[in-house]
Amino acid sequence: MTHAAIDRAITTPHQSAAEVIHNSTFSAADYHHNQQKIAQLMAQLNHIVLDKPQVVKLALSGILAGGHLLLQDLPGMGKTTLAQGLAQLLGLSFSRVQFTNDMLPADILGMSIYDQKEQQFEFRAGPIFTQLLLADEINRSSPKTQSALLEAMEERQVTQDGQTYPLPQPFFVIATQNPLQQAGVYPLPESQLDRFLLCLSLGYPSPTAERELLKGQDRRELLKKLDALLDTEAVLLAQQGVKHVYVADVVLDYLQRLVAKTRASSEYHGLSPRGVLSLQRAAQAYAYVSGHMEVTPEDIQAVFAAVTDHRLGQRFVPAHVTGGQATQTIAQRILAEVAVIN
DSSP, X not given: OOHHHHHHHHOBTTBOHHHHHHTSSOOHHHHHHHHHHHHHHHHHHHHHSTTOHHHHHHHHHHHHTTOEEEEEOSTTSSHHHHHHHHHHHHTOOEEEEEOOTTOOTHHHHEEEEEETTTTEEEEEEOTTSSSEEEEETGGGSOHHHHGGGHHHHHHSEEEETTEEEEOOSSOEEEXXXXXXXXXXXXXXXXHHHTTEEEEEOOOOOOHHHHHHHHHSOOHHHHHHTOOOSOOHHHXXXXXXXXXXXXXXXXXXXXXXXXXXXXXXXXXXXXXXXXXXXXXXHHHHHHHHHHTOSBOXXXXXXXXXXXXXXXXXXXXXXXXXXXXXXXXXOHHHHHHHHSOSOO
């Protein structure tokens, strides 16, 4: 990426690109270096999660946007593999929690235990005190346990027994959930769905990818061989870069027309202001991961369904339930009805 491209991307009406770089921790060289690492990261992850380059790209975009990911699909589709691969390549601390119907909030957040020697209560941190938490099969736990994540996901902190404990930075939740058609699952409440920046589904592999799975090495063995390409500092740096991806007024006009369309139907409730900000941030991250520093309408279209469908009440239905036919989602209908240029 050239210095001119960065100047164009991060210049604002009141602040030059040079001033932005001077007042922050990143530079043109940092951008270029991070872009190279991100390209390598996606290449390695695509070697693990076969035939899903767009899902991989969206998942990484969600992480660099500072958001949480919800991966929904049938068991055995590679959701956990994708989450573990991201954690290892990003070089972040990682915890995995297998959600069950008898799990309590304290099993995730931690609890205060009385220390007889010190004669006082001591807080024992739960697995949520990590940089990347994999909440596996989150909808198999009760709504009470699911709601334990709400404060952590929104405020990046945990409150127990009147005390507030900050979580490590950066902090992400990657949650997986099974289809509601399966036994023993609880639907996630709307308030929690809204806290997931992106909702993604992997789907079945192509015959070619499936043959490679059958003839290739076990994915778990390949995961063990992954080395971190980024670290905490690089991830935070990339998040700063995402915030400075330029969004032109004409692109914002298109984004707002899409949002207005979601609010014009009685079939579903429209996007909230938080959903609108999530859409912009995801588009900026997608542009950044794509290697350019200006959001285009195509970037908004690429992330629109992943950002909005779960917020608009779209339920995931596996392909085998619909006879293998992929039905058009709410977001796809909206994209088809709203012109890029008014």
